Amino acid sequence: MAIGIVPLIILQLLILRSYESRAVQQRLMDVQEQCKIVSNQLQGYGYLDNTQSEVMDAVLTQLSNLFNGRVLIIDGNYRVVKDTYMLEEGKTVISEEVLRCFLGESSSNYSPRYQCVEAVAPVYGNGQEVAGAVLVSASVGNIYMMEDFISSKGLIIQIALSAVILVLAIVLSIVLVRPLGKISHSMEDLGNEDLSEVMSVSDYTETQAISDAYNNMIGRIRKLDESRQEFVSNVSHELKTPLTSMKVLADSLLMQGDEVPAELYKEFMEDITAEIDRENKIITDLLSLVKLDKKNADLDIKPININDLLELILKRLRPIAAKADIELVFESFRPVVAEVDEVKLTLALSNLIENAVKYNKEGGWVHVSLNADHKFFYVKVADSGIGIPEEDQEHIFERFYRVDKSHSREIGGTGLGLAITRSAILMHRGAVKVYSKVDEGTTFTIRIPLAYVN
Ligand SMILES: Nc1ncnc2c1ncn2[C@@H]1O[C@H](COP(=O)(O)OP(=O)(O)OP(=O)(O)O)[C@@H](O)[C@H]1O
Ligand SMILES: [Mg+2]
CATH class of the missing domain: 3.30.450.20 (PAS domain)
Structure with missing residues (x-):
């Protein structure tokens, strides 16, 4: 106006x-x-x-x-x-x-x-x-x-023009603003409905761009929502499984009445304890995942001798490997000191080496090697185990993902180990890769910067 x-x-x-x-x-x-x-x-x-x-x-x-x-x-x-x-x-x-x-x-x-x-x-x-x-x-x-004559005529023209401009301004503002109104309506509608609808306001290039950006955002929210739901249902399922087993075991003990033979009683009690341990492990794993999920969760970065750290992890796993007659070898090319969070890196590496032992064959081997250049250090965990099928390789880092459910169940595991490993490595600005062939073995390689960059 x-x-x-x-x-x-x-x-x-x-x-x-x-x-x-x-x-x-x-x-x-x-x-x-x-x-x-x-x-x-x-x-x-x-x-x-x-x-x-x-x-x-x-x-x-x-x-x-x-x-x-x-x-x-x-x-x-x-x-x-x-x-x-x-x-x-x-x-x-x-x-x-x-x-x-x-x-x-x-x-x-x-x-x-x-x-x-x-x-x-x-x-x-x-x-x-x-x-x-x-x-x-x-x-x-x-x-x-x-002059007076002209200005009085001018006034009339001015009033007439002002009226025209006023009408134009009103019409234009209505026309221009309408698509924006459509957008906000659509947003409100979509906000209330489920997230599967798509918005399209193609009146102007700009409004189309806004709708596209909005659809993109909704798409991401939808994915996030799906993964959240999946996670929750997985968690509840995983937490319920040991409880169900314990209930079955306890019930059958109770059904036997007073004459339960001591050995049976002991056996059932051992099973129940195992289930409790399992439940405990799932909860511990979940908690560490939640902690790792917080962006840049308080990392306790210190210069750590990686050779010592790996030696310690192997020492802890040696009894388990010995039980399955698996040869556990550590090979270090040079002494490496890096700025890392000791607890979280130990978690990450333990999970990898534990898997290499767990998913191995009787009399197999696990090779762990450490190397470094001027910027990164590299850990390689190779095993002679059962291998991971090609199509599963991209999923194994997902929470609760296990390749062969029945087999994995037998071995025991929740599918959280590699998710934890990946989170911990990413927090150190590192990378993890997997190479595997079914029935031949699996190799995980890790690359982490020697100096922590914020
Ligand atoms: N070295 C390996 N060889 C063969 N399969 C492996 C190996 N490491 C992991 N996998 C497969 O990837 C799956 C996911 O591994 P992950 O460590 O996340 O879970 P898990 O070992 O089953 O349970 P958790 O580690 O939580 O106790 C495993 O169930 C297994 O099928
Ligand atoms: Mg594991």
């Missing part, structure tokens, strides 16, 4: 001002010109010597009518010899302009106060001397009248 109307007003003022100054200038020049012509005529007729010339009187009257003004003729004694208004005849006029005129100078001026322009020109006698002066004043009132 304002953008339309303010320039209109400024434009009108500018036009009026320039019209006024030009019109006044023009009038001033006309008056000056006529003044000079009259002065020449007066000289020709010798009017100052004989003021009874009818021709000259007619010329002067016509001139004063033409300009809607007044003509004064002054003789050498500063006396008014002719006044077209006949008011000042016989009086003496001594003004600055008249005095300068007798020195041979014509002059003209504009007086906005009296709304008139004035010109004075000398009348020469027979020789070069100034014998008198002509003073012509002309009203510029008609210019002001014209």
